[in-house]
Amino acid sequence: MSGFNTWLADAQGVDAPKALAVGLPTKRVESWKYVPTRALSRTTWQPAEPQPTDHFALTGGQFANIPTADGLSVIDDALTANEQQRLEAMSQAHGFSLTQSALESGRLILSVARTASVALNLHHLANAATHAGFATLILRIEQGAQVTFVEQFDQTTIEKANLSSLRCLMTLERDASVTHVRFQAANNTAHVFSNLDITCGEHAAYRLQTIEFGSKLARNDIYIALTGREASASVNGLAITSDSQYHDTHLAIDHVVGETNSEMMFRNMVDGKGEATFNGRVLIQKDSQRSATEQSIANLLLSESARVNPKPELEIYADDVTASHGCTVGSLNKTELFYLKSRGLSEADARAFLQYAFAEKIVEEIEHPEIRALVETQLLGELKHGELIAELKESVDV
Numbered sequence: 001m002s003g004f005n006t007w008l009a010d011a012q013g014v015d016a017p018k019a020l021a022v023g024l025p026t027k028r029v030e031s032w033k034y035v036p037t038r039a040l041s042r043t044t045w046q047p048a049e050p051q052p053t054d055h056f057a058l059t060g061g062q063f064a065n066i067p068t069a070d071g072l073s074v075i076d077d078a079l080t081a082n083e084q085q086r087l088e089a090m091s092q093a094h095g096f097s098l099t100q101s102a103l104e105s106g107r108l109i110l111s112v113a114r115t116a117s118v119a120l121n122l123h124h125l126a127n128a129a130t131h132a133g134f135a136t137l138i139l140r141i142e143q144g145a146q147v148t149f150v151e152q153f154d155q156t157t158i159e160k161a162n163l164s165s166l167r168c169l170m171t172l173e174r175d176a177s178v179t180h181v182r183f184q185a186a187n188n189t190a191h192v193f194s195n196l197d198i199t200c201g202e203h204a205a206y207r208l209q210t211i212e213f214g215s216k217l218a219r220n221d222i223y224i225a226l227t228g229r230e231a232s233a234s235v236n237g238l239a240i241t242s243d244s245q246y247h248d249t250h251l252a253i254d255h256v257v258g259e260t261n262s263e264m265m266f267r268n269m270v271d272g273k274g275e276a277t278f279n280g281r282v283l284i285q286k287d288s289q290r291s292a293t294e295q296s297i298a299n300l301l302l303s304e305s306a307r308v309n310p311k312p313e314l315e316i317y318a319d320d321v322t323a324s325h326g327c328t329v330g331s332l333n334k335t336e337l338f339y340l341k342s343r344g345l346s347e348a349d350a351r352a353f354l355q356y357a358f359a360e361k362i363v364e365e366i367e368h369p370e371i372r373a374l375v376e377t378q379l380l381g382e383l384k385h386g387e388l389i390a391e392l393k394e395s396v397d398v
Contacts (some may be wrong), residue, residue: 003043004099004132015091018099029094034277034309036246039161039191040096048131048164058166059125061105061133071116071145075109075138083138083169086197090167093221099134100165100193106135112176115144120137124153128189129160136167138337139174141143141204148179150368153186153214161216165193172204174228179207181368185378186214188245194220202228209366211375212239212247213382220249226260237266240364240382241274241306248277255288258318265295267362269355270299270306281313282323289318295325297357300332302357356389 002008002024008016025032050060057064066074079087091101111119127133141147164186172178178198186192192215198206212218223349224233239247253262268276282293299308312327329395332354340350359379380389 002095003041004103007045008099008102013102015098015102019095019102019353022095022098024096024099025094031250031279032094032277035219035248039216042121043130043161045132045163046129046130048133049102051125053123053125054155055123056105056121057123057125058135058164059133060127061108061132061135063108063135063137066108067120068116071113071117072118073111073113073142073241075111077109079109082199083171086169086199087136087167090195090197091255096193097195100167100195103132103134104136105133107138108135109138109140111140112142112147114143116142117146119148119150121150121152122149124164124166124186124192126154126190127155127159127162129158129162129189132163132165134165137169138276139168139170141170141178143173144175145173146177148368149181150371151182151184152371153184154190155185155187155214158187158189161189161191162187163191163193167195168197169207170196170198172198172206173198174202174204176201177205179367180209181366181371182210183371183375184210184212184218185216186218188214188243190215190217192218196220196222198222198224198233199264200226200228200231200233203230204228205232207234208236210235210237210249211362211366212237212241213378215245217246218248220251222249222251223254224262225254225256226262227256229257229259232261235261235264235266235375236365238359238364239268239276239278240359240379241268241276242271242382243274244272245274246276247274248387250279252281252283253293255282255284255293256289258287258289258291260288260291261293265296265362267297267309267358268299268310269302269359270308271302273303275307275309277309279311279313282315284316284318284321286317289320291318292322293324297327298358299329300355301329302331302355307357326343352383353389355383
């Protein structure tokens, strides 16, 4: 039984009856085995209504105030054959992806012209209680163009479950580059879903910096295909999970051709009864010689009830590659705690400082200064004794 059934019964399109027939994913679906779907099933979801805003925003499943800039165009044409194929594959992945497709209410196609430089700042506004919005964004980045794409989430308090879903396809042509920053600090009853499908052509570079603080449930599905030689992808991520939150990231990087490079560095910090899942998969195909990848996943558990489900994967079918990977799960380092306490810090201050240092390795990589400052402020607010850390880090060298 799905909480979307009534809505789906009235929806048009071929995916609605499929979604009704398949239902929401169960724990038998490997990629959803840890996802708590109770609220998805038991909430009678309704279509969200757009809220007034002055920003370029996603609200009620609709895009508002589409920006204008030199080199940026809104495209009214149909999807390309490649985009249609990728979106169809995304839609057919499981029951919830069919629901996303069937209930989509907003779609926007943006094109960035050759050699143009464009900044996009998308605000995700909170939907009302028991309301959900589904939308799709298509970005076409032409040859040599540079894009900075920032996503920020509204923290407005909502009393009951609310849901927002965005599917995003990006195509980077030769020599194009994208820096993509996601700062998710949604309200604590929010259910936030993000699907990213990225294709990088020759010499193209995609960099994702994703920070998860908020929401009751957050699920990110990320697929990056390196289809041109000397294409590169870099993903840095941090999830701060506490109370009864659940954060889930499934990331796959596909080295389709040779002489491509990728790196992923992800950190989970889990407290209270929180739970985090990270699945990081790198595929280097048979003919993708002279490719390189680095994978680093670190998980910090701060309570006996905290849970983490890391699953790093390397599939290498070529013989001339450079690959390194590491995955750790543990609590705070006792030697480092002892050292800090020997410098005069209390137990609580020492623990807070080590938590900060663990997260800061990701935060300091954020290139967008305004977002980096917001993340830093949020991080200090999340940590116990966080107000002392700014002063401590000036005087203590860990």
